[in-house]
Amino acid sequence: MAAIGLISIDNYDDLIEKKDDKQVSYLNSLITTLISDWASENHVFYKRINSERFLFVAKYSDIERMKEEKFQFLTRVRQVAEKNDLALTISMGISYGEESFEEIGEVAQNNLDIALVRGGDQVVLKEAKEEAKPQFFGGNTDGTPKRTRVRSRAMSTALRKIFAENQRIFIMGHRYPDMDALGSAFGVAYMAMMSDKECYIILNPKEITADIQRALEELKKYPELERFVITGEEAVNLSNEESVLVMVDYHKPSMSISQAVYDEFDKIAVIDHHRRGDEFPDKPLLTYIESSASSASELVAELIQYRASRRSQVPKFITTSLLAGIYVDTKNFTVRTTGRTFDIAGYLKNQGADTSLVQYMLSTDLDSYLMISELVSRSQHFREDIVIAAADEDRVYDSVTVAKAADTLLSINGIHAAFVITKQPGDLIGISARSTGKVNVQTLMEALGGGGHFTNAATQIKNSSIGDVENQLRAELTKNEQ
Template identity: 25%
Template sequence: MVMIKNFLEAIDKANNIVLSTHSFPDADGIGAEISLCLALKEKGKNAICCNDEPLLERYKYLDPKNVVHSVDVMEEVYPHQPDLVIVVDTNTILRTGKKFKEYYDKYNCDILYIDHHPCKEKYVDQHCIDTSKAATGQLVGELIQEGLKLAFTKDMALPLYTAILIDTSSFRYPTVTASTHELIAKLMATGIEPPAAYNGIYGTKKIEHMHLLGHVLSSANVNKSEEIAWITLKKEDIRHYDIDIEDTHAFINNLLILDEVKVACMFRDDGDMVKISMRSSGEYDVGAIAIALGGGGHSHSAATVIKKTDKDTLQDIVCDIISQIERELENASIV
């Protein structure tokens, strides 16, 4: 298998290995880098995780061995020249953040991407890219088993379980397959308890989170056919309710419970730009729609960013984008 060959060739010739993920990381990127780092350490590699910024408090329980550090402290905690950088959950160094890119440029060592997002065709042959996987965590789990030939420890298993749980929105996306659940079974065999794992990532919200969710859902709308639903979120709302922006990503999933809805959108107004997140109930490819709008992503989950002009209002952008999505759905093929 080309992917495992690429993986083993990269790590076999490296001892000092630095792992990273995209800036503003989610549980998939964090879980994947932590688990793989622990596995590489078990194989005798001098491995460490280095991200653009320190690990958020909410994710620290996934890292009991304290393998994740920020660029700012790398000279102190890891005074070694890396032989290899492994970037998970993205396939471009630009998405790792300004500080980490500067760190990488300083050493200009070999780099390996491990990811399940669409990428340049040449990367598939050179890196570990598989867009059929439900999460980067699933991809990493298979590399640990089939490439490194390691059994999971509980410290490896919890980050991977959480990565897959989050990136599949609790196993609801069409990319979830029998092999996903087979991997989950092996992770659970280490002693992971699903209720505790679920509550660790989802059960830590404050009442302000619920108030903001209610406020945002009150903006819910559907188009005439009721196939498209959307909500809006403004920067001042996040500030008013004192909520971390990371806690708002799942708001959009509430729209998918509506009976006729095929595509859900969340418009997040950040001031000079609007981020548009899209989710599919499974029938239409929102990744293709996002590409048509200048963004990208998966068939079930995608996003794009629209720059605002002085004349643009959020409502103008919403109306324009919904009209464009309606046209795309008219011409779209069903997944």
């Protein structure tokens, strides 16, 4: 059985940016030597197709052997890179099967795209069958930022074109939305307003957390914006053939606020900052997933920046909500920030974002504080630098409280990963996972049906108990150590 693969040097342009010709030549020689040695060891035929891409063909039996070794080549590349003081990582997309080479090659290309969207430094392997599930290997380093202003501007233009071709724009975040989901939703709504289109933001009144409730109370001061908010049932009734759905801050259909709304739309756009997983909309009109971004709010605010004229004044509620979304996902600008994050925050502040209102929206009331303290008190060490807090089986917690408890545990000196397990609304058992970067919580949560970021992830499990879920988590942590 044949296998086709593509190799990408994740950050080649950044590596050569400030190097002279001699250094670039040495780097290319190093990369070629690494890949040539790997190909010889594994009986692989390869060809360099451009400065940062390689194509290879192999027997599936050889790929299977590499799979059993968890593609140790990724580790070897990192080790050699560290010795040479280089931020060098690679990604692979591999496919195999009895299908035509054309079909196998297309799946391999798609697998590589997924690997890059997920942050690079990993292998995505998937059989060339529609029903096959991808397998992920590596991803043991946080992603290198690859977002460029050119790409952001292109995405802004593409979204503008999609809006121009449709009459009604529907915007939906994930269940139990946080301020990042709400802020990015209102940001997209503002872009729809700039295109003179009808726009609607879908919320479920039964799935509103405390911070979103405070934001909605503030929204009442802006009746021209409040009218955008509708329920899933209303969205289904309002949609027509000239409607498009924009998914913000998530990309897994099963996490939609309303599954009925998602099923209603053939035309879908995705704007997200979480690492892409297996579950994904079929043939979206636009996919803007940047795992190097701090938040969906950062991505949307940047899109607005490219759309708005210098004289444009974004409504205060929208700029404040976008800034609150960035605050939430960066833990007050302490994690997952880049220079772009601060640039966007400065832009929002100049546009009238109210930081005191942000603090109010994100504040914690006494009851929530006591619940957080209780969860923290139930934590136990899995090992010296990893803690697990399992709540009482009879108490239901909202996702915001659980996330804050995980953040609190991670702030303790010497803790590099924290997991909080609670019962959540809808008869679900949820895990909120946080990491300083020494543990990849995303792959752990993916193994349990969830996903997220390298340092910030979660999952929800149906028809289970806190005890069973804790055992599953401990088993995955043990497997991860091997």
